[in-house]
Amino acid sequence: MDPEHHHSPPSQSPDLRQVLVLRPPPVFSVHEQYFSKFQILKAYDSPLPTLDFLHAYAQSVKVVLCSGIHPITADVIRNLPELQLVVSAATGVNHIDMEECLRRGIRVTNVGDVFSDDVADGAVGLLIDVMRRISDGDRFVRGGCWPDAGAYPLGSKLGGKRVGIVGLGNIGSRVAIRLEAMGCIVAYTSRQRKHSTPFTFYPNVFQLASESDALILCCALTNDTRHMINSRVMSALGKTGVIVNVARGAIIDEAELVNCLVDGKIAGAGLDVFENEPNVPKELFRLDNVVLLPHRTAFTKESFHDAAQILIKNLEAFFTNKNLFTPVANEF
Amino acid sequence: MDPEHHHSPPSQSPDLRQVLVLRPPPVFSVHEQYFSKFQILKAYDSPLPTLDFLHAYAQSVKVVLCSGIHPITADVIRNLPELQLVVSAATGVNHIDMEECLRRGIRVTNVGDVFSDDVADGAVGLLIDVMRRISDGDRFVRGGCWPDAGAYPLGSKLGGKRVGIVGLGNIGSRVAIRLEAMGCIVAYTSRQRKHSTPFTFYPNVFQLASESDALILCCALTNDTRHMINSRVMSALGKTGVIVNVARGAIIDEAELVNCLVDGKIAGAGLDVFENEPNVPKELFRLDNVVLLPHRTAFTKESFHDAAQILIKNLEAFFTNKNLFTPVANEF
Structure with a gap:
């Protein structure tokens, strides 16, 4: 017709x-x-x-x-x-x-x-939130737990932590400036080494993860970066490692991320983006060591x-x- | 006996x-x-x-x-x-x-x-969280609202905002470094002007609030600072203003803070400390524009x-x- x-x-x-x-x-x-x-x-x-x-x-x-x-x-x-x-x-x-x-x-x-400054602020906000348990602390107080609770888990200090930035473009370079102000040690991987920056370059994300306490994903989604963050990379990051994703959900193999978080193979994650938005894996809703945003780090x-x-x-x-x-x- | x-x-x-x-x-x-x-x-x-x-x-x-x-x-x-x-x-x-x-x-x-670096990180985390609605966004996603929700309120950009630091000591000066990396315009008040800093000094908190989009409290609690933040100061800060308190609860008149938040006389607050810890005013639990921590910004x-x-x-x-x-x- x-x-x-x-x-x-x-x-x-x-x-x-x-x-x-x-x-x-x-x-x-x-x-x-x-x-x-x-x-x-x-x-x-x-x-x-x-x-x-x-x-x-x-x-x-x-x-x-x-x-x-x-x-x-x-x-x-x-x-x-x-x-x-x-x-x-x-x-x-x-x-x-x-x-x-x-x-x-x-x-x-x-x-x-x-949007680069806003996304960089959002990335840093997510990193602080996960490492310092801000949303978790807010739930704790609103749940009325404070007066009766015993030990509350300590957070992790940002100063001195090695943070690996995946993709040192408009957003990644702004994240780096913010992290330096907090005393983090910044390294990165990207398609090409950026000779204008003082940060340590690693030729691939596996090596970067091996030498980092946290990874912040700021790269474009391409055929090369799709599912770049898999269980092997997360194992290299390790049990105390944190991942922040403000780029695109499909850069992480989401099913493997959920398994790594549930099994404690990494310490936590701050996620603004997901593979099948607006659907978020339900397993994440039960975890206190993740912060979940509805793809909003650019929204001001x-x-x-x-x-x-x-x-x-x-x-x-x-x-x-x-x-x-x-x-x-x-x-x- | x-x-x-x-x-x-x-x-x-x-x-x-x-x-x-x-x-x-x-x-x-x-x-x-x-x-x-x-x-x-x-x-x-x-x-x-x-x-x-x-x-x-x-x-x-x-x-x-x-x-x-x-x-x-x-x-x-x-x-x-x-x-x-x-x-x-x-x-x-x-x-x-x-x-x-x-x-x-x-x-x-x-x-x-x-604790200064950790408290400064916590202060900045709270500011980003309130302005960019991070804990609120996390509640939204965990509540399963994303797939069906319509408009989600936009956050406020940090870059270009005038942030007033109350007490430019060990913590306040570290907060200032972090805010500058995010493009905020930093001013302060303190007992004495600090001639070694480039930031604008205001002789009292009322003037600082009048010229600020956000206030971050980093001063000691003394007889001079007790209830220093009252409804008059909050009115000067205004409807779009945000308060972050990582110092001591009693620096704010908490009853007046609750009223100002409930009535929309200020835009939001990130609070690590309260007047009668561990008791937090229940009215705050219903508000989406506040982030509440159990006195934990020093806890790493x-x-x-x-x-x-x-x-x-x-x-x-x-x-x-x-x-x-x-x-x-x-x-x-």
Whole structure:
């Protein structure tokens, strides 16, 4: 059934500023009013199935606005023959089929490093929380345990601890600055050694884990990093080791992480991201040595405002044939 | 009734290394084995009422080991006519009647700045937690809310926020270093301006609160600082302001704090200390914008080990007539 039988065909005006949204990125939901100068095509508000919605606008849509909550797959792209630009409200682009974009000459923008400071603060907050048992202490007090409780487990000091950063990019380097201020000893692994930093480089995550008291994951999710943190790496980190993940859930083999935490093969974890969000393994809910966030380390009022401005600058640049504000280099 | 009728009188050996403990400081409980070279007189293990226990050892006890969990009042001191030294397992000495000690020529030691880094980390952890809703997010995920929830409130960015430190001593100055690494703008108030720091000084806490987005309390509890944070100061801090207290509960007027939090006159609080520990106002348990710790920001394995060594060094110095390791200047 052709959806155009049910809906009037889209206008073909040459200066139409159409922006397709399959599911609304949180930044868009919070600041939708900023986008009033564009014609937002809301697939998520339509009674049509997504594919029919795509067909209805296939001949006019040149721009998609997206984030990690709805992947832009090769299938989506194939259904949009006029697509020229994917505007992502995230920093990572693992939810976009970059290979298909490259093949089709479709450009991609992200939000640059607008979230980097917030994510770095979140990573450090999670590390302090796990090592110093903050959320656990809060549960203890709210549960009314303090007046009667005997011994409460001691936390671990941050000063002097060796913290390994996986991916020393925009976020990882900001995490490093914060850790140094707390007296941690910072090392890292990344695709390439960064000669501009004073931190010890390890060529792979196994060696980094072997020499670290904690790992903080700040790298992109790629085929190389998927399930990079497995039980072998966690064993190298050891029984007193802590993992913080503010990157993407699938960088850790989540089933093995759950086993390592339940069996005490590592000491704890602070997790903002999961393999199958919003689903979190139920086994983690029973553990006091984990802190679980709903993918929120980037979520502040300030960064959302700034990110919305970046999205609009990219959209305006596209519709006025100017240089994109924050294009992503596509190197597949 | 004279307790000596029930107990053999204490030995009067001149080299007796007696140390009286009314209630065991947590550092002592965790590391009691380190103290085996001393004769620990455990009032808390005795069937005698405390006063009778004191009388039983009044003629021999020269040293008391204490912490905030049992105050060393003028009454306690009067019952120990031979007392020469109070060894505190804390940094603050507000639980010791310093005036009476001065009058009697009783010396006091604390544990120096052994806890300062840990308390500073805890303060920063609480600030991040409140502003970025970490414990709240953890409750949200553990409560199974993520899959179904709609909007989740955004946090506040730390970078660019004006954070006022109340008391720029060992702890406050360490907090400042950590905040600068996160891009906060640090100011402070203290008894005296510190000319060696680059931070803006305000002569009183009201002015500091008026110019701050968050206050972190790191000062000693004295007659001058008791209830220093009242509703007037909190109104100056304002509806978006956050308070972190890692100092002593009574620096805040707790009843007024509860009202300000419940009424939304300030945005949130991270509290490690309370006026009547271990009792915490029940109204706080219902609030999502507070993080409550059981007076634990100093509690790490590493600092407890180090603190125990300092206690022992002070005790050994006393019993061998050497200079005390970490004496507290008594200036009342």
